[in-house]
Amino acid sequence: MTTTEAPVLFEESGTRAGILLFGPVLAAAGIGLESLAPGGASLPLWLGVGLLVLLYTLLLVRTRRRYLRVRLTPSTLEQGTTSLPMSHVTSLRPADEEHHGLRVLGDGPVVPRRLQPVVLRLTDGTRAVAWARDGAGLRAALEDLLRTRAAS
Template sequence: MTAQGDTRDEPVLYAETGTRPWILLFGPVLAVAGMGLESLAPGGVSVSLWLGVGLLVFLYTLVLLRSRRRFLRVELTPSVLVQGTTRLPMSQVTSLRPPDEEHHGVRVLGDGPVVPRRLQPVVLRLSDGTRAVAWARDGAGLRRALEDLLRTRAAS
């Protein structure tokens, strides 16, 4: 890790982008489908209307995609766990809590007060004795990657 916190040279052990880019196709597909259906009706197609609708939906989904990629991103490298815009140095993580451990009232990593909807929690024990909740769409996959990293770190 460089002085500025750059982890690009490190291997990525686990990653989730937050959302898939195919969602951007919704606006153009909607516009084409609307023009296709309207062509079956008498009076012709309002091409400019459908292009405008497609563009507005595209711009909305672009904003949605960018915000989800920023705030729901998960990345684990040997030196840092990234949860949204929060970066937790892995040197602070000492162990994982059992999967069924209650996590209400525990500090959630990332940018919100609770684990984001449809994401699974992974409770971490930190070096200062406190707990923190990491999260991922595939909570079991993140847990396995963290366990492997902690096991490798303990062996060396």
Template sequence: MSTPEGAAEPVLFAEDGSRPWVLLFGPVLAGVGIALESLAPGGASVPLWLGVGLLVFLYTLVLVRSRRRFLRVELTPSTLVQGSTRLPMSHVSSLRPVDEEHHGIRVLGDGPVVPRRFGAVVLRLTDGTRAVAWARDAAGLRRALDDLLRARATS
């Protein structure tokens, strides 16, 4: 399946890696800290709380950006993206059974193992090897991959 130059492919499955609302934790912490401390004798230490809020915001910003880079999952008709790894769907021949053990099989993405709290989907590649794809919603990724492979087989 090819798309015209500049046309975006439909996204069949996607996970961002992290939610952007997490970035609100630092500012909310600063606001709550200022509000609670203003009730105490002596008033609030506004610069201190703003500094704490800024530090927490910067820390969560680094976390969110790295999680969005390394834990991103996206499936289009032509490509499966796992972190910064791109696997052409033309290299995937089938899915392995759900209960198949995936230890010792090459994991797609940037790490040596399936990320914590992510489920595994074992793929059989056209060269006969196996690879492990992963997602928080592994069943959803499996369904999207299965639908795509069935559609490719009937066309």
């Protein structure tokens, strides 16, 4: 059985997996520096610290990948764990339009910190706010999709 997957027009994962290396690198640096001191390194201590930092960053990465991911296909716009059918989007609002007080797509009441808003006009006449780290990239992908949809 084969399934045809819709092409992805824009995607952000929420965070990079390379952050997970922080705990092991911290432990290795601690072991290396402490081995230069008299008495040698406290291996169990540094391995424990590295493991705790790894577990903490693993939780952060997993959460950010779940709630801050953005994925645009010709049929849907996914923001975090919510999905908006692209058939509900009619146009984009100007980039400088105020977005406070509008419904924010995704899992939170406001646009997440350090992410850029993109205001959408929906078929029911309301406006909603999409967001991405690369707001200009998301806006360009949405504009291309809406232009292609209007031409067909």
